[in-house]
Amino acid sequence: MVSTATKIGSFTFDNCLMNAAGVYCMTREELLEIEASAAGSFVTKTGTLNARPGNPEPRYADTLLGSINSMGLPNHGYQYYLDFVTELQNNPDSKPHFLSLVGLSQDETHTILKAVEASDYKGLIELNLSCPNVPGKPQIAYDFETTEAILTEVFTYFTKPLGVKLPPYFDIVHFDQAAAVFNKFPLTFVNCINSIGNGLVIEDETVLIKPKNGFGGIGGDYVKPTALANVHAFYQRLNPSIQIIGTGGVKTGRDAFEHILCGASMVQIGTALHQEGPAIFERITSELKAIMQEKGYETLEDFRGKLNYLA
Structure with a gap:
């Protein structure tokens, strides 16, 4: 019997496929659709300290080879998602879940994580270090000193299973530097990759989205080679105890296969899920x-x- 079951940390999943944060995860209703699908789990919308309306519309557009978005972290606030996943875990038939979080400052991040630490939630937590679409805010994970400082403080008080969502890295030395930071901490997983930041898509003579004069994160077919490279680079460099979730350009079973071949233990689907809906999990x-x-x-x-190289 062929099985797509997998493990992240001490958690077992019947299927390795799930949604990517930002897609089908804004509301309880959307999350319940993923819960009821063939997906092995869901991750919540990245929750901030307070609810946020996000950037002005239109802020997402489908494109020929994927999508572009500058959402601006619209969400109902971390407490909304924390309450929901804590409720669900009391159902014996519920799947293990991922709670995605980030503060708009280091202080906010610690406030949120301390509240989660004190809560009854027993699932996985994802700290999103790769929010490319908040104007005026850089991506945390591109600043290795800040990343190390945040994680150093987090692990003085945080004991629950924690992973980090990462932006794409493009230079071998950055893979080395990032892995050296992550290997210092008892992370459960890293998630590679978030969208490639600050792309620009034009139709006729006009940009497709309103925020940031059209600049936004690119997802879909465009990003799969970059996602696979990040998954494999970290698989080669991280301590074996830190598992990898592969995200980027997955719309077929072959795409998922390649992410796992590169070292991913779970695979998330974003753009294609947005376009096709939760039935995609059964197909893939x-x-x-x-x-x-x-x-x-x-x-x-x-x-x-077990990726093969040329001799």
């Missing part, structure tokens, strides 16, 4: 299982990280 799971069967793989561990 079937396609992934067909590839595994054809190659004689029964579990993800049979091929995870």
Whole structure:
């Protein structure tokens, strides 16, 4: 029997596929749709200290090869999502979940994480270090000193299973530097990648989205090679105890297969989920299982990280 079951830390998932933060996760209703689908889990919208309306519309657009967005972190506030995942975990049939969080300042981040630490929530937590769409705010994870300072303080008080969502890195030395920072901490996972920041898509003579004069994060087919490179680079460099969630350009079973081949333990779907809806999980799971069967793989561990190089 071919299985797409997987583990992150001490948590077991019946399927390795799930949504990416930002897609089908704004409301309880959307999250329940993912919960009821073939997905193995869901991640919540990245929750900030207070609710945020986000950037002005239009702030998302589908494109020929994917999507562009500058959402500006619209969300109902971390407490909304914390309450929901804590409620769900009391249901014996519930899947393990990921609670995504970030503060708009270091102080806010610590305020949120301390509240989660004190809560009854027993699932996984994702600290989003890769928010490219808040005007005037740089991506935290591109600043290695700040990243190390934040994580150093976080692990003085935080004991629950924590991972980080990362932006794409583009230079080998940055993979080395980032991994050196992450290997200092008891992280449960890293999630590679968020959208490629500050792309620009034009139709006729006009940009597609309103915020930042059209600049926004790029997702979909455009980003898969960059996502695979980040997944594999960190698979090669991180302590084996830090697992990898692969995100970027997944719309077929083959795409998911490649992320796992590069070292991912779970695979998130963003742009394609937005375009196709939660039924996508059943389709991609079937396609992934067909590839595994054809190659004689029964579990993800049979091929995870076993990318071949040219001699």
